[in-house]
Structures are given as C-alpha cells and as structure tokens.
Amino acid sequence: MAMAHSFDIERNESHQYFRNDAVQGFAWRDLTVTVKDRSSKQPRDLIHGITGSVQQGELVALMGPSGCGKTTLLNVLARRSASSGAKTTGACYVNGAEIDNGTFGRLSSYVEQEDALIGSLTVRETLKFAADLALPGTVTKSQRKERIESLLQAFGIQNQASSLVGTPIRKGISGGQKRRVSVASQLMTSPKILFLDEPTSGLDSTASYEVVSYIKKLAVANNLIIIASIHQPSSLTFQLFDKLLLLSGGKTCYYGAVADVPAYFQEIGHAIPANTNPAEFILDLVSSDFIGSNQETTEEQVKQIHRSWSLSSNGTLLSRQVSQMLTASEKGASTIDVEQLGHPGTLSVTLSLLHRLFIKSYRDVVAYGIRIVMYLGLAIMMGTVWLRLHTQEAYIQPFINAIFFGSAFMSFMAVAYVPAFLEDRATFIRERANGLYGALPFILSNFIIGLPFLFLISLLFSIISYWLSNFNPTAASFFTWVMWLFLDLVAAESLVVFMTSLFPNFVISLALVAFSNGLWMSVGGFLVTPTILNPFWKYVFHYIDYQAYVFQGMMVNEFQDRIYDCASGCTCMYQTDLATECKIRGSGVLHEYGYATGRTGKWVGILIGIIAVYRLFAFMVLSVKKT
Secondary structure (H helix, E strand, O other): OOOOOOOOOOOOOOOOOOOOOOOOEEEEEEEEEEEEOOOOOOEEEEEEEEEEEEEOOOEEEEEOOOOOOHHHHHHHHOOOOOOOOOEEEEEEEEOOEOOOHHHHHHHEEEEOOOOOOOOOOEHHHHHHHHHHHHOOOOOOHHHHHHHHHHHHHHOOOHHHOOOEOOOOOOOOOOHHHHHHHHHHHHOOOOOOEEEEEOOOOOOOHHHHHHHHHHHHHHHHHHOOEEEEEOOOOOHHHHHOOOEEEEEEOOEEEEEEEHHHHHHHHHHOOOOOOOOOOHHHHHHHHOOOOOOOOOOOOOHHHHHHHHHHHHHOHHHHHHHHHHHHHHHHHHOOOOOOOOOOOOOOOHHHHHHHHHHHHHHHHHHOHHHHHHHHHHHHHHHHHHHHHOOOOOOEHHHHHHHHHHHHHHHHHHHHHHHHHHHHHHHHHHHHHHHHHOOOOOHHHHHHHHHHHHHHHHHHHHHHHHHHHHHHHOOOOOHHHHHHHHHHHHHHHHHHHHHHHHHHHHOOOHHHHHHHHHHHHHHHHHHOOOOOOOOOOOHHHHHHOHHHOHHHHHHHHHHHHHHOOOEEEOEOOOEOOOOOOOHHHOEEEHHHHHHHHOOOOOOHHHHHHHHHHHHHHHHHHHHHHHHHOOO
16 A cells, blocks of 8 residues: 555644644764673773764664664664663754753654554554543544544554454454554654664564555655664665664664665675675674674674774765754754643543553453453362351361461462563553653552452352352351452452562562462461461561451451350360350350451451552552663
8 A cells, every 4th residue: 555645634723733843854973872891890882972864754774783782772862761770972963953851752752672562452442542642632532533544544454443453362463564553553643753673573574574665655755754773674675764874883884875885885895795685794794793604704894894984984974964963953043843742631541541451351361351260260169178067166177267268369369460460561661661651540540440350250259159168148248258358359469560560570470479478378367376476477477468357357257246066075166155055156266366356447447558558569669660
C-alpha cells in the first residue's frame, strides 16, 4: 500500500490537539558517554565524540557490530538514561537550539525493540488505549476515532483492526504487522522525531523490508525525522535509508548518505566487492571481535577507519554544517514553536488502565483464568481431605489444620501471579518512559482490577471447601470466612506486587515471594503458638504477618460459638466450664492459642494497613526504579 498522504489531523482555530510543530532539523555534537570499567576501575567511553545532523523527512540507519554503542547513542539522542552510573557530555539541538527535556518529550517518541503490545487486545483496541493514555480530555471521541482510523489506513492494518495482537496461547497478527502497530501507537500524538530500536528484530528479510518501507513512506509523507538502530539489513532494506551512521567501538566510522557509502569506502581503501550486500560488508569491516583467515579484521584496521573518518572531508563538512546550524540559531534564524499539548489527568488515565486490564483479565487465561482453576482444584482437595469433620474432640486438631491449610496455602499460591504482574510491569515501564503516566495510576488500577477477581476466587473456594469440611454451619460464619480469605489473597497479591516491583526477575521474585510466605507460615501462630513463640520472631515478624491475623480471625470464627464432645471416659483435651458435662467449649481452644474474641474489627484494620503498606512500598519502588 502506498502511503502518499499525511495522516496528521490538521488544527483549526478552536481545536488544537495534535502537534504540527515545524522541526526542520535535529543535530548532536561531541556526544560522549563515560562509565567506570568494572575490571580496571578506570573511565571507559561507551560512545566518544559523536556528531551528526538529520533533516525532516529523512530516515537514518544507526548501524554497527554488537557492543558498538548503538543502543547507548539512541538512548542519549532520545533523552533516556544511557547506562547506570554513566556520565554524558555533548549536546543535542532541535532547529539549532538546545531545548529542555519536557519540550523534547512532546516533540519525540520512542519505539523499543520489543513490541510494547498487549497480546489480548485487538489492533484497534491497542490504538484506542494509546489515544486514551496520550491525548487530553479536550479531544472528543469522534476526533480520537478519526485519528485511529487514519493510522490504521496509513499503516495498511485496517483489515487486521479486529484481530488480536496475539499471545503465546492465542495466535494473532504477524511479526511485521506487530511492528507496524507498535509504530502506529507511538504516533498517536504526531511526534516530529521518532526513535526506533531494532525495528526489524526477529523478522525475516521480507517482513523487514515491509516494515522499513512503511517507515520510510511515513517520514516522507509527514516530514518526520526518524532514527533507527538496525542490525544486518538486506541490501534492499539498506537502500531505503537516507543516511547511515556507522559505529564501531563507540566511535564514528561513517556518517552520510547511504548512496555515497560505496564511493567513500573505496576512497579509504576498502572497496565493496560487486554482488555483495554493502551493509554486511561494512559491518564485517568494522568488527574487531573476530579475525578471519583470509581477510583479517583487526583492531588496527578499525582504528584506521576511525582515523580516516576524522580526517575525511565528509567528517569536516559535517562538523561545519552543525556549527553553522548553531550559529544561525544564535542569530535568531531558527525558532521552535512547541504547542503545549496536555496530558490526561490521573483519574482519566487510571480509568483507561482499568478498562484495559479488565479486557486483558477476561481474555488472557494466564492472568486469572488459570489461577481460578488452580484454586478450585485446591478447594476440592481440601474439602475431600477434611471431609465432614464432626464436633468431637478428635476432630478439633483437624479443624485447626484445615484452617491453617486454607489460609496459608491460598496465600502461598499467589506466586502464580508473578508472571502476569511482570508483564504488566514491563508495559508500564515502556509507557512511563514515553511520558504517558506515572506509578500512581498503575498501582491504583492494578489494585482495583484485582479485587473482584480475588473475591470471586475466595467465594468459589469457600463454597466448595467450607461446606465439605463442615465448618461452623451458619451464614454469618461462612461470609466471615470468605472475608478473611479475601483479605488473605489481597495481602498475598500485594506482597507479590511489592517483591516483583523491587526485583523484576521471574526466578528471583518467585523465590523471594515463596520465602516470604514460608516465613509468614512459620511465625503465623499455627506451627508455634504465639504464647510460646521465640520473642525475636514474635516481636519482629509475627505482628506484621498478615497470615497471622487471617489465621486467628478464622480460628475465632470457627471456635468461639461451637461446642465439642469429649472423648470416651469423659477425658477432655481442653478444660472449660463444660467439662462436667463431658463437653469442650470452643473458647478453650482459643485460650490455648492466646486468641481473644471481639477483636475482629481490630484485626481487619491491621490487615488492611499491611495491604496498604505493601502497595505504598511498591509505589515508592516503581517511582524510583526506571527500568
């Protein structure tokens, strides 16, 4: 599909929503990123003295061997963190002027290497939520719809608009179409500078050509500046780019028109053989990682290529052009008129995230579907193992065991939420990096969307296990049990959110959550009663253990109003005021554990406080951690 028209929605006098800023040029001079080498402890440059410029409508390829600094340079150009602990010098200019990060963020957008897409959404829904999260409330529904349809048409994905993006379980659109959807979603606010990190990653040569071809047409039709890092493009794909910035060892090997590449490298003594992919040839040429047997590629050869560029007329001309651009700007020849495009408010963003999470929750079985089935299986197992317990002394301990199992293992199984939250967190990190929203809407929406699902799990689990095990058969006791189980699951999921926010690695977060639940089981009051628990564990951990409050709440709910028959011979395990009648009052069991009645409200309040603290800690971690 030829994309010969611009898909910008033009502004009128009363509605100025989408950016139409005139960005004629983007330049950078002497960019250097320095880190401390872990081995030698000496400063080491990731990129060194990089200078370049690009004009509107141009597509620039950022190429080089692995580890050459492509991603670092792209991040610096996009005003993102280059590397942990890195020091960056040099400057970037738009229309010859230095601008602040906020203004630059409104002019630019960044598409990451991995598609920032939610597989359980359709293509149209993906663009709809991109609009909801990026555009202010002053943009009407009809204008948003027009914008979405315009992007669908422009990228040739209108026929896939109702198709799912795709999950590991449900097949969706192709890889090339996913890349187009990723780029289209970032163009919702009409950025004038677009950064693409490996837009052809994981695609075959045909799909790669298709994606880059669309990007090229996009740049020309809308006067965009597009800079894309790319690895080993085919010769046809390579020719689609206007300019090439070739890096090796963090230094420039070439910067200029793609059409001039053969002539330049022939001039410096490295002619590109006929019938050879020029991109592959020059990448092999500047790679110092491997040494071939016939045509050796050495570090000295790469240094010679660096020197050739620094002494070449091309490099001198580039430096002069950037200097002239800055001089013209200082004289007032270039100005930037950036429209102050607002963002949706916190409430609007939270509601949009809730809507998106709701769709994901009922379409993606991994999020809650599998967990519901898992908990139902656990309920059937518990109900049949502790089947029809009686009100006799011999069944008191099995009742206590069942209460512990029902509370502790339900919270322990919350580890199954780790992969789903990691996926949500990754989406949040990418969208936060593009300036869409902060940690507060994410934490709020994540908390709220889980409540109905966790309540449903608690209710279904209780309907099966509670009545099979013959717990206190009153409606009040049943719904009190459901309440405790619900709070237990909310607290357990809040722990998962905190731990996974702090350590966003599947294995580490899984291990820490499992360890934490093991700790809470140990000091919760069942394995060792609070009356004899070691003071260290009691005062340091027991009182902040959410499982402890759930366990004692369930114990009180079961035993405070029940009476049990003593064993034959009127031998009572627990001595109460009913011993003369060969019966045991349930309060005697509670006394052995040190549990008092009438404190349900207090325990619920403490449990809600623990949940709030976990969520607050998660918010603080996500606010500080940027990756």
